[in-house]
Amino acid sequence: xxxxxxxxxxxxxxxxxxxxxxxxxxxxxxxxxxxxxxxxxxxxxxxxxxxxxxxxxxxxxxxxxxxxxxxxxxxxxxxxxxxxxxxxxxxxxxxxxxxxxxxxxxxxxxxxxxxxxxxxxxxxxxxxxxxxxxxxxxxxxxxxxxxxxxxxxxxxxxxxxxxxxxxxxxxxxxxxxxxxxxxxxxxxxxxxxxxxxxxxxxxxxxxxxxxxxxxxxxxxxxxxxxxxxxxxxxxxxxxxxxxxxxxxxxxxxxxxxxxxxxxxxxxxxxxxxxxxxxxxxxxxxxxxxxxxxxxxxxxxxxxxxxxxxxxxxxxxxxxxxxxxxxxxxxxxxxxxxxxxxxxxxxxxx
Amino acid sequence: xxxxxxxxxxxxxxxxxxxxxxxxxxxxxxxxxxxxxxxxxxxxxxxxxxxxxxxxxxxxxxxxxxxxxxxxxxxxxxxxxxxxxxxxxxxxxxxxxxxxxxxxxxxxxxxxxxxxxxxxxxxxxxxxxxxxxxxxxxxxxxxxxxxxxxxxxxxxxxxxxxxxxxxxxxxxxxxxxxxxxxxxxxxxxxxxxxxxxxxxxxxxxxxxxxxxxxxxxxxxxxxxxxxxxxxxxxxxxxxxxxxxxxxxxxxxxxxxxxxxxxxxxxxxxxxxxxxxxxxxxxxxxxxxxxxxxxxxxxxxxxxxxxxxxxxxxxxxxxxxxxxxx
Ligand SMILES: Cc1ncc(C[n+]2csc(CCOP(=O)(O)OP(=O)(O)O)c2C)c(N)n1
Numbered sequence: 046x047x048x049x050x051x052x053x054x055x056x057x058x059x060x061x062x063x064x065x066x067x068x069x070x071x072x073x074x075x076x077x078x079x080x081x082x083x084x085x086x087x088x089x090x091x092x093x094x095x096x097x098x099x100x101x102x103x104x105x106x107x108x109x110x111x112x113x114x115x116x117x118x119x120x121x122x123x124x125x126x127x128x129x130x131x132x133x134x135x136x137x138x139x140x141x142x143x144x145x146x147x148x149x150x151x152x153x154x155x156x157x158x159x160x161x162x163x164x165x166x167x168x169x170x171x172x173x174x175x176x177x178x179x180x181x182x183x184x185x186x187x188x189x190x191x192x193x194x195x196x197x198x199x200x201x202x203x204x205x206x207x208x209x210x211x212x213x214x215x216x217x218x219x220x221x222x223x224x225x226x227x228x229x230x231x232x233x234x235x236x237x238x239x240x241x242x243x244x245x246x247x248x249x250x251x252x253x254x255x256x257x258x259x260x261x262x263x264x265x266x267x268x269x270x271x272x273x274x275x276x277x278x279x280x281x282x283x284x285x286x287x288x289x290x291x292x293x294x295x296x297x298x299x300x301x302x303x304x305x306x307x308x309x310x311x312x313x314x315x316x317x318x319x320x321x322x323x324x325x326x327x328x329x330x331x332x333x334x335x336x337x338x339x340x341x342x343x344x345x346x347x348x349x350x351x352x353x354x355x356x357x358x359x360x361x362x363x364x365x366x367x368x369x370x371x372x373x374x375x376x377x378x379x380x381x382x383x384x385x386x387x388x389x390x391x392x393x394x
Numbered sequence: 395x396x397x398x399x400x401x402x403x404x405x406x407x408x409x410x411x412x413x414x415x416x417x418x419x420x421x422x423x424x425x426x427x428x429x430x431x432x433x434x435x436x437x438x439x440x441x442x443x444x445x446x447x448x449x450x451x452x453x454x455x456x457x458x459x460x461x462x463x464x465x466x467x468x469x470x471x472x473x474x475x476x477x478x479x480x481x482x483x484x485x486x487x488x489x490x491x492x493x494x495x496x497x498x499x500x501x502x503x504x505x506x507x508x509x510x511x512x513x514x515x516x517x518x519x520x521x522x523x524x525x526x527x528x529x530x531x532x533x534x535x536x537x538x539x540x541x542x543x544x545x546x547x548x549x550x551x552x553x554x555x556x557x558x559x560x561x562x563x564x565x566x567x568x569x570x571x572x573x574x575x576x577x578x579x580x581x582x583x584x585x586x587x588x589x590x591x592x593x594x595x596x597x598x599x600x601x602x603x604x605x606x607x608x609x610x611x612x613x614x615x616x617x618x619x620x621x622x623x624x625x626x627x628x629x630x631x632x633x634x635x636x637x638x639x640x641x642x643x644x645x646x647x648x649x650x651x652x653x654x655x656x657x658x659x660x661x662x663x664x665x666x667x668x669x670x671x672x673x674x675x676x677x678x679x680x681x682x683x684x685x686x687x688x689x690x691x692x693x694x695x696x697x698x699x700x701x702x703x704x705x706x707x708x709x710x711x712x713x714x715x716x717x718x719x
Contacts, residue, residue, distance in 0.1 A: 100694075164519070180520075245424045246426075
């Protein structure tokens with residue numbers, strides 16, 4: 046069954062007219078630029094980690110296609126993004142700047158997500174409607190359900206996207222959230238980036254089934270699996286899911302099959318638990334290359350333009366690195382002391 | 395035996411437990427091929443297989459609840475949390491059930507489970523991975539909580555925990571796995587509920603535990619340079635508390651510094667301060683001095699985080715202010 050059929054049949058929304066607007070040339074190029082920028086920045090933060098400047102880093106490499114496709118399918122002017130730590134490319138796609146990201150990784154003054162109080166990649170950023178409260182796995186899913194509930198009750202036309210990994214699918218929070226969203230037909234899309242590993246634990250030890258999307262049936266929502274290495278395929282699936290939620294059709298579970306190219310975080314060494322074979326085959330498909338092939342086949346990308354896009358990303362990341370390294374460290378005393386932000390009233394005790 | 399570190403001592407303790415008792419089972423996240431977040435279970439999968447060294451799904455409520463069930467059902471489970479903060483997801487199981495079952499079944503049901511968890515701040519993991527809740531669990535009747543600060547204590551307390559018929563939580567400070575020390579060659583245990591005088595002294599009692607013990611020793615060294623002799627007591631067990639050791643020392647020195655890295659408000663030292671004034675009020679030369687972390691969630695930035703964790707200088711300043719020494 047096609048993804049269209051799955052979504053419209055399962056929700057009974059009868060919206061067989063759900064159709065996906067084709068991506069324009071500009072869209073495709075923009076998605077490519079975002080992925081290249083994310084990859085370049087991702088490499089840089091690993092370098093900064095190895096230099097002892099960034100305490101911990103989680104990589105989005107291998108997930109970029111899924112992330113850029115999902116954002117493209119949404120409407121950043123009104124939708125909400127409840128992300129987890131592996132969302133560098135999602136953040137780039139939503140317009141977080143490399144300088145802002147690096148201020149986070151280096152825990153500098155002026156860091157916009159958390160004022161250097163929370164792990165990099167976490168916190169909250171109103172400007173782009175990103176919320177990522179915690180790195181305790183799956184805690185964002187109940188929040189996403191609450192965001193959708195608030196929108197539904199206040200008659201606000203917005204969809205919430207809840208991002209999570211395959212390991213997070215094992216948490217009680219995930220089950221409870223999906224059940225709640227299914228009952229109340231909430232405008233939320235559960236977006237699972239399945240990279241087959243939760244740190245060292247393979248999918249077969251997280252669940253007895255092959256596909257997270259198979260769970261959807263039990264929550265009364267459609268579930269679809271999509272090739273997460275293909276940005277356009279993810280765009281199409283997510284577009285349908287989001288459109289269905291906007292039309293009152295309720296939640297959908299979309300599972301994007303991706304690969305985690307790097308170890309879990311900079312504290313990990315995946316050769317301890319992934320076979321050499323597995324490591325080699327997993328990088329054979331790269332979402333950036335898949336996008337390049339598409340652009341080339343459409344005559345949108347030649348060698349010169351490709352070089353220009355990569356060079357420009359390097360320049361942007363170099364400038365951002367400089368800016369972040371130059372930024373001061375937050376001081377524990379004075380105006381921004383460690384008690385600031387504990388309560389609305391800073392003298393809150 | 396040459397000096398070994400706390401990680402090695404714990405690894406040995408797990409190894410011998412698996413070897414000596416077929417009912418021992420270790421469960422937790424990434425404890426198999428990965429060897430555990432802090433490598434405590436490294437190598438055990440190869441030797442004892444995936445059934446007894448079992449990687450769980452990311453499902454704290456399920457694997458803690460299953461651990462309790464398995465303990466009641468006849469096994470001797472060791473459940474490793476990747477971090478004590480994730481225990482929050484299973485507090486109902488630990489508190490309402492694990493710690494209460496014996497009492498609430500009129501003594502019929504034993505829950506011989508051992509929980510282990512890294513805890514503590516100082517490594518820039520921010521609040522959700524750095525907070526300590528051992529004081530909360532030590533407030534629960536039916537729980538036992540141990541917190542070793544040396545390799546010998548880690549091994550001796552793990553052995554006692556495994557012999558205990560009731561649930562025991564061992565907290566392991568993330569900054570202490572590399573802490574070295576001598577471990578006796580001959581078999582020994584460290585009884586649960588017994589504090590240890592790590593350094594004798596006559597002018598001031600310092601009560602501490604876990605990584606704050608490192609700071610406590612630094613305080614004692616610095617005070618020694620000023621001719622103040624400090625006695626340093628390592629609690630080792632947070633429930634049941636060894637108050638006789640503390641009270642005897644306070645009656646001797648007449649001054650006391652209670653030092654912990656946990657948040658000062660609600661920390662274990664509040665309870666100890668209350669018991670000291672109940673039992674040794676007339677022996678005190680001044681107020682009980684209590685030093686703990688600032689009352690904020692651990693900030694990610696290193697400088698901010700360090701500024702919330704109590705330093706030796708801060709502790710010494712507090713002692714000087716109270717006792718003029
Ligand atoms: C409740 C909880 N348990 C354990 C952890 C430790 N932990 C952090 S990330 C992670 C694996 C998550 O895997 P997955 O959801 O598949 O996402 P991925 O990192 O693969 O993108 C684990 C076990 C945690 N953060 N929260």
